[in-house]
Amino acid sequence: MAFVNLKKKEIQAKIVYYGPGRGGKTTNIEYIYKNFEDRIDSKMVAIKTQGDRTLFFDFFPFNIGRINGYKIKIQLYTVPGQVKYNATRRVVLNGADGVVFVADALAVQRKANIISLKNLQENLKHYQKNIFKVPFVFQYNKMDLLKKEVPILPLEALTGDLNEQLNRPSFVASALEGTNVVATLKKIIIMTVASIKMSLQ
Amino acid sequence: MIDNHNESFSCPEVQGRLDDLFKSNEKTFVDRGIELYPDDYPLIELKSLVLSLDWEITDEIITDFMMHTDNLTEFYRNDKVILKFLHILRALGKYIDANRSKAHPDCFKILNSVFFALDDVILTKDISRSETEKLLKIEIENYKKLRKLVSNRKLTKSREKEQYSLTKNVPKIVKDDKIDCFQVKSESHMLIVSQKQLNDLKNDIKQFIHSEFIGLRDELKNLK
Numbered sequence: 001m002a003f004v005n006l007k008k009k010e011i012q013a014k015i016v017y018y019g020p021g022r023g024g025k026t027t028n029i030e031y032i033y034k035n036f037e038d039r040i041d042s043k044m045v046a047i048k049t050q051g052d053r054t055l056f057f058d059f060f061p062f063n064i065g066r067i068n069g070y071k072i073k074i075q076l077y078t079v080p081g082q083v084k085y086n087a088t089r090r091v092v093l094n095g096a097d098g099v100v101f102v103a104d105a106l107a108v109q110r111k112a113n114i115i116s117l118k119n120l121q122e123n124l125k126h127y128q129k130n131i132f133k134v135p136f137v138f139q140y141n142k143m144d145l146l147k148k149e150v151p152i153l154p155l156e157a158l159t160g161d162l163n164e165q166l167n168r169p170s171f172v173a174s175a176l177e178g179t180n181v182v183a184t185l186k187k188i189i190i191m192t193v194a195s196i197k198m199s200l201q
Numbered sequence: 202m203i204d205n206h207n208e209s210f211s212c213p214e215v216q217g218r219l220d221d222l223f224k225s226n227e228k229t230f231v232d233r234g235i236e237l238y239p240d241d242y243p244l245i246e247l248k249s250l251v252l253s254l255d256w257e258i259t260d261e262i263i264t265d266f267m268m269h270t271d272n273l274t275e276f277y278r279n280d281k282v283i284l285k286f287l288h289i290l291r292a293l294g295k296y297i298d299a300n301r302s303k304a305h306p307d308c309f310k311i312l313n314s315v316f317f318a319l320d321d322v323i324l325t326k327d328i329s330r331s332e333t334e335k336l337l338k339i340e341i342e343n344y345k346k347l348r349k350l351v352s353n354r355k356l357t358k359s360r361e362k363e364q365y366s367l368t369k370n371v372p373k374i375v376k377d378d379k380i381d382c383f384q385v386k387s388e389s390h391m392l393i394v395s396q397k398q399l400n401d402l403k404n405d406i407k408q409f410i411h412s413e414f415i416g417l418r419d420e421l422k423n424l425k
Contacts, residue, residue: 039222064222067214108253149242150249186219194212 002097002196012073013192014095018120019102020112021081024141027175028102029060029076032185035178064189074189081116090123098135098192099124100184102175103162105142107151110161117162135191136168139184144174243276244320247290251316254297254309263298270294282333286319289344296351305354307423311347315340350419357416360409 003012017025026046033044040062058078063071077096079089093099101120103113121131140158153161155172163170169187173180250266270291277283293312297304318336322328 036223064215064218067218072215072218106252145252148248149245150252182223186216186223189219190212190215193215197212 002192002199004196004200008071009069010071010073011193011196012075013097013189013196014075014077015098015100015188015192016093016096017076017078017100017102018089018093018116019081019141020104020109020116023081023102023104023109023113023116024175025078025081025102026058028100028139028141028181028184029058029078031175031178031181032076033060067193072193076185086119086123089119090126093120093123094127096124096129096134097196098137098188100137100139100188101162102139102141103158105140105152105158105172106145107153110153110157113158114161132166135188135195136166137184137188137191138163138166138168138170139173139175139180140170141173141175143172144177144179242324243273244316244323247273248316248320251290251312254294254312258297258301258304263294266294267291267298282330282337283319283322285337286315286322286340289315289340290319292344305347305351307347307350311340311343314343353416353419357413360412364409 002014004010005012017028019025029044030046033040042060042062044058044060046058058076060076061073062076063073065072077092079085079092099120101117103109103117124131124134138158140153140155143152146152159170169191171180171184171187173184175181247266247269250262250269253262254266270287274284274287274291277287290312293308293315296308297312318340322333322336
């Protein structure tokens, strides 16, 4: 649940980037950080292992300014994608107001995407949250590999595997090149803020 | 965006604020052209395998990877620079095959780096010999660094094992006044250790701790 300070007129929203290991969650946040560092007066915190894998989580807070008199603070988190770190994922997911699921479009990652989405559903359930009700956006990442003729899952397959029932907004993206990274973030922020607004009314 | 979003989530004030914050830096696929490789590009399969190896190491992928490097070695048998790139790739493939998930994490970075350098060499039209040799030299250096990291890792592991076996069955040291040395009694054997040997042991332990610190510093540098 978002942290709302009515006295200070401040809302703090937590958005978690979820998805299979090496799918590009950290790359998404790094792209935002590197490209808007001058406009966003904040620092990104990342804890990685030797092989550049996220060990615990990445954390990137920033303000988007005042809206309807409320100062909106956004906190972006990533979870470690590797299967073995489920306890960490669950902790990071606690109190999430919005989720971006970064699916890996590589054909070899098809099963990993499905397992990770299932894991997200279970972990949300642990906090009495329903995956169908949480502000949620899909990002089908690594689509840039298409031009390199690497086997990529067709959009229909990605949608069919992951989004057929959920029917959430989705973006084809390349976190490495920055394609649709901002669009994904904007969408999840809008959905999250709207959801918080609705819950306050 | 694929248009299937829930309209109840519209929030024009936030939209406006975000447009201001992130303006002029958005990229979408609409304004991007997709460049395809030429039909006769010989590395297509290998590229797919290199990227697959980064995600999952299976017998099938490894076998295909080795087979494709062999085929390309035959195909480029008259080009010494390309052959050297392929030899490095093959060596990395063998290392990954032997070590699987225990392979040094940097080996996947180097595998990608070597492959993409080779990709540049083959794809870049009018690339000069000196440029290709320069690229090769960089990758050879990377490969050597990896070998060093791997051997350091092995050394540290074997020392850890030694340390473990030493501590597992620690012999008891008993002072014997009759002889100018220590008697070391363990369950399985009896050793006579002189003062000099003890000093040597101490020095070995000091050196081991020193090398461990060097290893740790390297790890910290890599983390940065």
